[in-house]
Amino acid sequence: MSTIQETTITSLEEARDFVDTIAKDLDPTSTFIKDIYHLIDTVCDIHKLEFELDKNGGNKIGTRGKFFAGDDVWQRLTLSEKLLANLVTNETSGRRFSNNDKQALYEYFVDLPEGSKAVSALSAPCSKGQEAYWLASLLYDTLPNTDIIVDGYDISSGCISTAKKGKYPTKNFLGHATLQIDSDIKKIVTFEVKNILVSPIEKKYTLISCRNFLGYLAEEQARKLLDTLCKSLLHPGAIQLDTFAVDNKFLWISDYLLSKGLIRSTGSTLYIHK
Ligand SMILES: C[S@@+](CC[C@H](N)C(=O)[O-])C[C@H]1O[C@@H](n2cnc3c(N)ncnc32)[C@H](O)[C@@H]1O
Secondary structure, three states: OOOOOOOOOOOHHHHHHHHHHHHOOEOOOOHHHHHHHHHHHHOOOHHHHHHHHOOOOOOOOOOHHHHHHOHHHHOOOOHHHHHHHHHOOOOOOOOOOOHHHHHHHHHHHHOOOOOOOEEEEEEOOOOOOHHHHHHHHHHHHHOOOOEEEEEEEEOOHHHHHHHHHOEEEEEEOOEEEEEEOOHHHHOOEEEEEOOOOOOOOOOOEEEEEOOOOHHHEOHHHHHHHHHHHHHOEEEEEEEEOOHHHHHHHOOOHHHHHHHOOEEEOOOOOEEEEO
């Protein structure tokens, strides 16, 4: 089966077919899907379609993919990947977790049984990698005498190459600058291009973070993915989700995870083995 990156699109009909295929797994009421069909219907050929997707128009129809991916990622994407980035955006940031989530994660890590010599965490999907690096830093500071492994998976090869570089544009008191991830942190984090709706997750983890993704999915896919994630959890283990998925979109998630032996930690979206 070809990857998204390898999927060649040579006509508007193929672009529509591609969106049809991706949309099958996504929330059927998503306005992002309607927006992209609308764009395909209004352009005269695929060159014009790509031209529209490449514009700098901010978080709007046709340009939100580039807006959230950023120039570094966007320049490496094929047309199929650009369409996908408009259906499920690469939105991410270095400040991914609420204070409650940070506190719950910290307490979970420090409470891990004595003698936990190795701790592994997964960020899936990881977009450009900031979340994986942030988790690695937290683990590194919290568990100084522990072997730490953090993995990041994302379907976008453009995002994964940016993640592997570990360099992020930022703004500080000097103006525009580049933030370089510390080499001690970089060496414990590994990134891989992976379609997490299709490819098995072979490894097992002490923490799995799946944030800002479930909410994009059709209910059946969300259930399937949660099941896959539960099977990839070590015991003790924990799953970090996000409030949109848990409190707005799929209100069954807490009960579902409870049936798998995971309870929600107070005030946060971290689910921990009982
Ligand atoms: C909104 S971002 C969330 C990133 C990160 N978890 C965060 O909250 O900062 C959603 C990511 O899902 C990725 N994605 C979309 N479909 C995917 C799939 N089937 N498998 C893996 N990643 C996927 C996109 O490339 C995008 O980077």
